[in-house]
Amino acid sequence: MSETRENLPLQRLNTQSGFGKTEDQKNVADPSFKIGENIGGYRLTRFIARGGMGEVYEARQAQPDRRVAIKLVSPERLEDLRRKDRFFKEIRVSSQVQHPNLVTFFDAGVDRGIPYLVMEFVEGDNLQNLVHTSGPLPENRALRIAAHVARPLATAWDERQILHRDIKPDNILFDIRDGRIRLTDFGLGTIENESGDLTFTHLLIGSPDFMSPEQAADPTDLDQRSDMYALGCTLYFLLTGMPPFSRTDVAAVLRAHQTETFPDPRVGNPEISEACWRLLQGMTAKARAARYRTWQPLLDDLHDVRKGRMPSRWNAQQRGNEGHSLAQNSAEKMASIKNPPWRRLLRGLSGRGGGGDR
Ligand SMILES: Nc1ncnc2c1ncn2[C@@H]1O[C@H](COP(=O)(O)OP(=O)(O)OP(=O)(O)O)[C@@H](O)[C@H]1O
Ligand SMILES: [Mg+2]
16 A cells, blocks of 8 residues: 555554653554454554553454454553553443444453553544644634534533543554544543542643633532633644644643733634634633633534635634633742642653553
């Protein structure tokens, strides 16, 4: 098969943005497990990529005979029992959300101390890689993808109050078999740390490039507008090829999300419409009260902008003041937290060793 944009081998997908991962994790290409090895009854057939939690392989299930993707979680991620319980609970809850744009979880377990998660295999590429190899996407296509990601997020929130918490281009797959957009890793961003909150481990998993100001400040008090912000940052990436705040270190990125004006994507790409920019502002206002309140008006505006109309369900003028003062509150709240999650993240990153999983 030739290497076109649409069928690039998944082995080449180890091109993460890098935040939240050690240098070793970013650079090591060698898998920790042998091809042919059996984990939990699944035979590993191909190494796909290493991510923030462990490694993803293509595998074969015997009964029913099918191809699956298996995520082998680094045991250090789930070393205590409580975290392991939480991991499996999250998977149980997340697997109740069914949507054509979601990757379905099939199974989860622990084999010889290695926690694993079995999912539907998606033949294709993730959006991070797609944009890195082919460049920014045309506006209409980027908006269509955003709508296809927003729909399962709306279903999960409206029906069960479940958040994704780690929306980013790496977690959005493009299925070459049917062209469908598939969101992965639903709910995996909520594993508890030792002190019982949801922050430290999550930040190591997630990417600050796409993280809402409130998620960095207090990840225990989030709603659908936090995923919406991350989807807005992802849309910006699809349109420009860059995350909104490119900085040299994690703290600077998180600070920029808190305090700096969201960049106008038309500066780098003049073909982007005014309507699209306005929609993006409605998704990424610093204060969540200044964003679209729920998913449906956003979905309606995504539809309208794709049809060449201005978005009408979010009004920048009306919300400008409210957004500004609430953004200040959020920044003050962040500054007042004595030991914010991102500070622990930095300590964690500087103290972490290599990426070997076994
Ligand atoms: N169900 C799947 N089918 C095929 N490929 C997959 C599947 N799930 C994940 N992948 C591939 O494996 C890569 C690594 O996934 P993984 O979730 O471990 O890391 P990540 O998404 O980069 O980071 P994070 O751990 O923060 O989610 C993905 O980017 C994707 O390309
Ligand atoms: Mg992932």
